[in-house]
Amino acid sequence: MSTLSAPPQQTTQTACHIQPDEVLELNDPDQAWQIRSGTVALCRVVDGIRHCFFTAHEGEVIFGVGAQESGLVAIAIEPAVITAIP
Numbered sequence: 001m002s003t004l005s006a007p008p009q010q011t012t013q014t015a016c017h018i019q020p021d022e023v024l025e026l027n028d029p030d031q032a033w034q035i036r037s038g039t040v041a042l043c044r045v046v047d048g049i050r051h052c053f054f055t056a057h058e059g060e061v062i063f064g065v066g067a068q069e070s071g072l073v074a075i076a077i078e079p080a081v082i083t084a085i086p
Contacts, residue, residue, distance in 0.1 A: 015083050018076040025073050029066035031084060035059065038080025045071045061085065 015036060018024060024033070024040075035056050042062060043052040055077065056062050065072050074082070 015081045018074075018080045018082060020076050020078055022076050023073045024075075024082065026062065026064040027066075027070060027072065028064040031064045032061050033063075033074070033082045033084055034061050036081040036083055039077045040074040040080050040082070041077055043073055043075055045073055050075070 016024070016033075018038070018040070026042075035058050037058050039055050039057050040062070041050075041052045041055050043050045045051075052075075056074070062074055
């Protein structure tokens with residue numbers, strides 16, 4: 001499991017290309033991301049174990065949460081393009 005080194009910046013509409021099994025941490029409550037293509041699983045990672053509870057598909061929006069220790073992540077199931085929503 002690899003983690004993106006630089007998540008999409010909220011000041012630009014730059015697309016972030018995520019390959020299968022890459023991870024985007026969702027620990028910013030002021031940030032949302034739109035899935036432009038592909039599918040991601042929304043999971044909580046606890047002690048290295050993924051607990052996935054739903055998937056987000058093209059056109060859907062995912063939101064960050066406030067707790068840095070939440071373990072909430074988006075994991076690409078297939079190649080995906082995600083854009084930060086300012």
